[in-house]
Amino acid sequence: MTIYDISEKAGVSIATVSRVLNGSNNVSEKTKQKVLRIMEEYGYTPNAFARGLGLNTMKTIGIMCADSSDLYLAKAIYFIERELRLNGYDCILSCTGYDLATKISSMNLLISKKVDGIILVGSNFIYEDMDENKYIIDAAAQVPVMLLNAVLDAPNVYSTLSDDLASTYEATCQMYASGIDDILFFYNSHTYSGKRKMSGFSAAMKDNNIPADRARTLYFSGSHEDIPAMAKLLIDYHMAGNTFHGIIAADDYLALGAIKYAKEMGLSIPDDLAIIGHNNCMLVSCCHPELTSIDNKLELLCNHLTSSLMDILNGKETPEKTMFSGEIINRGTTRN
Amino acid sequence: MTIYDISEKAGVSIATVSRVLNGSNNVSEKTKQKVLRIMEEYGYTPNAFARGLGLNTMKTIGIMCADSSDLYLAKAIYFIERELRLNGYDCILSCTGYDLATKISSMNLLISKKVDGIILVGSNFIYEDMDENKYIIDAAAQVPVMLLNAVLDAPNVYSTLSDDLASTYEATCQMYASGIDDILFFYNSHTYSGKRKMSGFSAAMKDNNIPADRARTLYFSGSHEDIPAMAKLLIDYHMAGNTFHGIIAADDYLALGAIKYAKEMGLSIPDDLAIIGHNNCMLVSCCHPELTSIDNKLELLCNHLTSSLMDILNGKETPEKTMFSGEIINRGTTRN
DNA sequence: TTGAAAGCGCTAACAC
DNA sequence: GTGTTAGCGCTTTCAA
Numbered sequence: 108m109t110i111y112d113i114s115e116k117a118g119v120s121i122a123t124v125s126r127v128l129n130g131s132n133n134v135s136e137k138t139k140q141k142v143l144r145i146m147e148e149y150g151y152t153p154n155a156f157a158r159g160l161g162l163n164t165m166k167t168i169g170i171m172c173a174d175s176s177d178l179y180l181a182k183a184i185y186f187i188e189r190e191l192r193l194n195g196y197d198c199i200l201s202c203t204g205y206d207l208a209t210k211i212s213s214m215n216l217l218i219s220k221k222v223d224g225i226i227l228v229g230s231n232f233i234y235e236d237m238d239e240n241k242y243i244i245d246a247a248a249q250v251p252v253m254l255l256n257a258v259l260d261a262p263n264v265y266s267t268l269s270d271d272l273a274s275t276y277e278a279t280c281q282m283y284a285s286g287i288d289d290i291l292f293f294y295n296s297h298t299y300s301g302k303r304k305m306s307g308f309s310a311a312m313k314d315n316n317i318p319a320d321r322a323r324t325l326y327f328s329g330s331h332e333d334i335p336a337m338a339k340l341l342i343d344y345h346m347a348g349n350t351f352h353g354i355i356a357a358d359d360y361l362a363l364g365a366i367k368y369a370k371e372m373g374l375s376i377p378d379d380l381a382i383i384g385h386n387n388c389m390l391v392s393c394c395h396p397e398l399t400s401i402d403n404k405l406e407l408l409c410n411h412l413t414s415s416l417m418d419i420l421n422g423k424e425t426p427e428k429t430m431f432s433g434e435i436i437n438r439g440t441t442r443n
Numbered sequence: 444m445t446i447y448d449i450s451e452k453a454g455v456s457i458a459t460v461s462r463v464l465n466g467s468n469n470v471s472e473k474t475k476q477k478v479l480r481i482m483e484e485y486g487y488t489p490n491a492f493a494r495g496l497g498l499n500t501m502k503t504i505g506i507m508c509a510d511s512s513d514l515y516l517a518k519a520i521y522f523i524e525r526e527l528r529l530n531g532y533d534c535i536l537s538c539t540g541y542d543l544a545t546k547i548s549s550m551n552l553l554i555s556k557k558v559d560g561i562i563l564v565g566s567n568f569i570y571e572d573m574d575e576n577k578y579i580i581d582a583a584a585q586v587p588v589m590l591l592n593a594v595l596d597a598p599n600v601y602s603t604l605s606d607d608l609a610s611t612y613e614a615t616c617q618m619y620a621s622g623i624d625d626i627l628f629f630y631n632s633h634t635y636s637g638k639r640k641m642s643g644f645s646a647a648m649k650d651n652n653i654p655a656d657r658a659r660t661l662y663f664s665g666s667h668e669d670i671p672a673m674a675k676l677l678i679d680y681h682m683a684g685n686t687f688h689g690i691i692a693a694d695d696y697l698a699l700g701a702i703k704y705a706k707e708m709g710l711s712i713p714d715d716l717a718i719i720g721h722n723n724c725m726l727v728s729c730c731h732p733e734l735t736s737i738d739n740k741l742e743l744l745c746n747h748l749t750s751s752l753m754d755i756l757n758g759k760e761t762p763e764k765t766m767f768s769g770e771i772i773n774r775g776t777t778r779n
Numbered sequence: 780t781t782g783a784a785a786g787c788g789c790t791a792a793c794a795c
Numbered sequence: 796g797t798g799t800t801a802g803c804g805c806t807t808t809c810a811a
Contacts, residue, residue: 109804120782125806133780155557156501157804159492160787165556167535175524181517188511188538197556199503200536202524220501220533221491332725363729370731389668393699393729395706445788456798461790469796493788496803 108151117145128153159221167197168416169217171210172228175202177331178388179358179405183228183255186409194417196223205231211242224250224416230257230300251419253412256300256403258428265419266428267412269403271300271385274433275307278383278401279355281435283315285442287353287381290317292324293341293365294357295331304357304385323351327361337364338371345372352380359384359391359400366394366440382440396439403433444487453481464489495557503533504752505553507546508564511538513667514724515694515741519564519591522745530753532559541567547578560586560752566593566634587755589748592636592739594764601755602764603748605739607636607721610769611643614719614737615691617771619651621778623689623717626653628660629677629701630693631667640693640721659687663697673700674707681708688716695720695727695736702730702776718776732775739769 110128114121119138126134127142134142145151159165168191172180184200191198199222201213210232217225225246233254234240240259246252247263254266282290292308294301305324312322325344329336341364345351356362362384366376374380376396384391387402411429418425437443446464450457455474462470463478470478481487495501504527508516520536527534537553539546546568553561561582569590570576576595582588583599590602618626628644630637641660648658661680665672677690677700692698698720702712710716712732720727723738747765754761773779 111804121805122782122784122807123780126781129806135780138780152555154496154804155555156492156495156499157787158806160490160496160789160804161806163492163787165492170536174521175511176514176518176521178512178514178517181514182512184536185510185512185538188536192537197535197537197552199533200506200520200524201528201533202521216533219488219491334725334728367728367731389670390729392670392703393726395703395731447788457789458791458798458800459796462797465790471796474796490788493803494790496788496805497790499803 108149109154113142113145113149113151116149117142163221164223165197165221166195167199167220167222169199169201169220169222169225170228171201171203171213171217171225171232173203173205173231174331175200178360178390179386180229182388183405183409186406187226187228187255187413190410190413194413198226207234207239207242214242214246218246218249222250223420224253226253226255226412226416227257228255230298231296233257233259233299235297251416253416255408255412258299260427264427265412265415265425267408267415268300268428268430269405269408269433270430271303271403271433272307272310274401274403274435275304275355275385276311277307278435279308279311280315281443282353282355282381282383282441283311283317285381287442288315288317289321289351290323290353290355291349291351292322292355292357293327293337293361294324295327295329295361296357301357304355308355323349327364331358331360334360334364334367337361338367341365341368342371354380354382356382356384359386359388359398362398362400362440363390363394366398377440377442381442383435387436391436391438399438399441400436401433402436404431407431444485445490449478449481449485449487452485453478499557500559501533501557502531503535503556503558505537505556505558505561506534506564507537507539507549507553507561507568509539509541509567510667511536514696514726515722516565518724519741519745522742523562523564523591523749526746526749530749543570543575543578550578550582554582554585558586559756560589562589562591562748562752563593564591566636567632569593569595569635571633587752589752591744591748594635596763600763601748601751601761603744603751604636604764604766605744605769606766607639607739607769608643608646610737610739610771611640611691611721612647613643614771615644615647616651617779618689618691618717618719618777619647619653621717624651624653625657625687626659626689626691627685627687628658628691628693629663629673629697630660631663631665631697632693637693640691644691659685663700667694667696670696670700670703673697674703677701677704678707690716690718692718692720695722695724695734698734698736698776699726699730702734713776713778717778719771720776723772727772727774735774735777736772737769738772740767743767 258266384400387400391398594602720736723736727734
């Protein structure tokens, strides 16, 4: 069933059918109704490919993320997909893993599928070495590229992010103010966002005049879901003679690893060990005591990112970078 | 840059260019190289829409799921997307929520976008009332529909699932054998899979000759992530005079709710209360003690589902229903 | 308000 | 091995 069939059965031209299809005003109400009736009767659906060919768009956005099964990224995808759909866009999901070559080929594939825009979810798409960001800049020459929780200063690339530096600074200060002066920054990634968190931590320790040997950092290189391995790393670190009574964790998974560490060492939370996580994801209520965490307003970020993209696609002016503030949600793992 | 431009610059016809593009053998190595060089030189990429129009496919699969931010569903999507991509298919993600009307319109949208197949992730797409499954049967008239963890007996609909009845039966028997004869089945959905779990529980209690008043069931109607609300429901239930020393939870979230309940009531796990969850997701190691859970082999299911779909699209015969066995992974919340 | 017709960029059948 | 050409189903001028 094509537009030709409908036009024939309705006794009009295909142009008229097309007009009805696209809600043009230049059709008499009478013919319009007639055409609509025929369409209904024969269960006609326009061919999306033909449409795409003519209009050069199928209203789809490519979403890339390293690992859609990560709680935080999954939530982001969920929010973004919902908003895109409300705006009449579908999304093609592409999980790239953490390897640059795969990211590049995924990007090219999306471009070749002629998506209208690309959203990079998570900060691990941006590299220190600008050469390695070339794939993004190249993509941005074709379609707008939106970054969630990352920054890249390039034409047609837009960033929406949470002010991780400020919120980590604040969290560190709060912990210090609660009487803890040997704090460990526990992290697992060297991404832009990861570095900003570390900077916030370092700045806070410095501003509170804490000697460098009391501002420790520990890097976890295992799987982001492997809570037992995180606990084990902390135990080993502790056993090696490093002392700390507070942990600022770069995400909630790591914070749970810290809780597990405390449990296994027989430490009481928050008296022997205070913990603050990042992301404020549902994990915070899975543990005991419940986790104090930094809410980085993911839903807000996603909504802003999506509406920016819509603006861009509609030719409106849009700021290249938008930053939101996080907020510490205090629960049982901190003293206050 | 179109196939015409390339053909002109290479001094061949568009047919030859098309042949090179599609790896046909009927092109001399020499012209092939020439054409490839020109393509490379001008950075030519074929237009996916025109291609789709001609071939009537763009190699995309629609994935529908109620809530992609659910840990378990997110994991499933991750596995499925990975396999589809390995087979050269993209996927369009559609999060439908739990409302039938939205599911129907999402389904229609995917069909109108001309996906090559549709995958329904999770058992909440199937309804008791067969009239409400009509949207699936209609869709299956257009493209193959794959069900993960659900069953619908209809043409062109294929099911891949875990034997929840058997594994819940086994878990219940194991708990009974460990000395607990008042067990609560704690659940939150009336889906096909949910009902099978309940049936397994009931059958096990019956086969062990446990009086009906000791085989309790409790339904949680809140958000699937709201652990505190689950704990609260259990506390209220307990306070109302219901006793139980074991809980079979229909998923790991609910099991965490049970752990929280135990913590708040000062019950020791597993001595005062044993708990078995379902899904064996990463939450099992987030709590203390770690959670005994039924591994329903999600990755295996997803891989099977995807390869079945590929077979179907390639015209191979495929079984309409495949069931895998689950396995109890014992950890700290059970006695044994 | 309507219709005719020229694309959009590709595939595939057919001819040479 | 290669070229010609007729679609694929729609949008969009341009005329009427």
